[in-house]
Amino acid sequence: MPKVTVYSTPTCPWCYKAKEFFKENNVPFEEVNVVADREAAQRMVEKSGQMGVPVIEIDDKVIVGFDKNAIKKALKIGS
Numbered sequence: 001m002p003k004v005t006v007y008s009t010p011t012c013p014w015c016y017k018a019k020e021f022f023k024e025n026n027v028p029f030e031e032v033n034v035v036a037d038r039e040a041a042q043r044m045v046e047k048s049g050q051m052g053v054p055v056i057e058i059d060d061k062v063i064v065g066f067d068k069n070a071i072k073k074a075l076k077i078g079s
Contacts, residue, residue, distance in 0.1 A: 002075060004029035007044040007055040014066040015054040021068065025077060 004022060006029050008015030022029045034041035034053060048055045048062050056063040058074040072078050 001028065002059045003057075004075075005032060005057040006030070007032045007034050007040065007057070008053050009033065009035050012053050018054045018056060018066045018071070021066070021071065025075075027075060027077075 004027055006018055008031060032040045034044055044055045045051055048064050050064050054066060061074045063070045
């Protein structure tokens with residue numbers, strides 16, 4: 001199973017949708033609250049070039065936003 005990290009904030013609706021997608025597909029993930037963890041926020045910006053959330057890291061692939069097709073492709077699930 002790939003390592004999945006979701007950089008998110010507590011008020012982000014797209015972050016919620018991404019986390020629900022992983023739960024529905026039984027994909028374990030680590031959630032990183034970038035409001036509470038400023039160092040993680042900096043790492044997220046360095047990896048993605050973006051300040052917006054969600055930023056999803058699947059192994060070494062970075063996906064900005066809740067791009068369901070890109071997530072499925074990175075996880076090699078469904079169509």
